[in-house]
Amino acid sequence: MSRLDVKKTYKLYIGGKFPRSESGRSYPALNKDGEVLARVASASRKDLRDAVRTARGAVSGWAGRSGYNRGQILYRIAETLEDRAGTFVEQLTASGSTSAAAKKEVGQAVDRLVWYAGWADKFAQIYGNLNPVSGPFFNISAPEPTGVVGVIAPEEPALLGLVSRLAPVLVPGNTTVVLASESVPMPAITFSEVLDSSDVPAGVVNLLTGSKDDLIPFLADHMDVNAVDAGGATPNQLTRVQEGAVHNVKRVVAPDGTGQSPYRIAAFTETKTVWHPKGL
């Protein structure tokens, strides 16, 4: 006797839980031929508000961990992602990638996480400094996390784009609210399951699927969001982010691909400088 398929409900990821949208809305994720693959949750502004609140609550815990420990956790994400590579390849192929391209993308995503994991206990040595000053002081600069960062993930590549924009934000101890690829949302939701089983503390990554055009204004205007990585924003969306950012002087990072660079980490840090008397 043939059995019925058990269809999965694709939900949001907020504060280490998988809630449905409070609005109850969903939208269809389509494949290249326009056929419905699944219905995924369509986040509302209230879901975004909840996500920012839980991200704010998670900042001190995440930033308070040692860089070494954050590196361990990022590496753990890579391990778990590798373990579930098959699911990601399936989902990317269903959305139109060739099998070879999908495999390559998943491999790159894993490697990217490993690469950033290595930076977690090293970036401070590069971006920190002992500054020469004329006076009896040690003058020390050290990078600190910016706080709550909104990440607008690129539409494609859905997985590699998300990982490439997210990982460097997490490295220095920021917490995040991610707007996933709207057209290919399923890899992002599966990625949230990877995060959930990789020792990432609740609230450090909050992942929303839904209409970017609906959510971006509330993300951009939110006074408790300290920076926005607009990596996946269209030109109009980027303008909207920049307009909203004036209210609390958010840092805005414009789209610049999905490569890897230590400067991406630096973009989401603030430099703290202290003067310490010398020779006492």
Next chain:
Amino acid sequence: MTLASQRSSILPDRITTPTLRSFLGGVPSVDDVGAAERVAALSTRSIKRESKLDALMMMIRMMDLTTLEGQDTAGKVAQMSAKAIRPDPLDPDVPSTAAVCVYPNMVKYAVQATEGTSVKVASVATYFPSGLADTDLKVEETSRVVNEGADEVDMVIDRGAFLAGEYFKVFDEIRRVKDASGEAHLKVILETGELGNLDNVRRASMLAMAAGADFIKTSTGKIQPAATLPVTLIMLEAIRDFFEATGVMVGMKPAGGIRTSKDAMKYLVVLNETLGTPWMTPDWFRFGASSLLNDVLMQIRWVKTGRYWSADYFTKD
């Protein structure tokens, strides 16, 4: 008919523990499931725009801004009082809170800081939060805070005595503290988290009101659970029953654990549905809270600007 005799009209002629026991035995028992369903249904009400803004302002006017920490200092009290007078210095529409609520030792600083304003000073008393002291000491403490200028006294009942069935002790203590309070308003804290069930909450409410409480209050904030919606509903219903039996209005103060304006909104809905508009004023309803105020201020800004706000832009009491 004087007020005192109005209150005691529902009581037996001779007040002793056995007669009080049979009086409280006549208080109908509570259907827990029904209470939970009632508040769950009322909690789904959605209040929007102008009404929401009005409700947020009302929450502030009804708030007893509270600091009851062992680490309180004169400076902390002065700072909190300034915030109570002018919760949002950037927005002249935001009203003062009803009162500040402090420990007895802090009353003089609170009186000083709120002088000439509408903000009243409430002091906890009767060996808050445990209330485990001799009745004479409790009465003396009450007189002292009133002499120092407290406008309102928040007393705790002796929960141990109540649970042991020594109703006369509880009743007599409230009556004597009420006498010692004089002109000051007396709020009687039942500490519902220690009473065990809703039947006891309803009985303790009736006992406190008959003994002279001007307000009944859920909790000290030191015990979990503190204020909850079902407990508040039952106390409000007791107030309604008491009003119907005696014609005396008694106020209500949920306190402890109300941290978001969304929660506070639910309390206002339950209040409105149970007692109606006569009670919808700071004279008859108060919130005991500390962190609630900033959340309400952030909500007011959200309604006015359309942007979600951050705690970074508001003082930490």
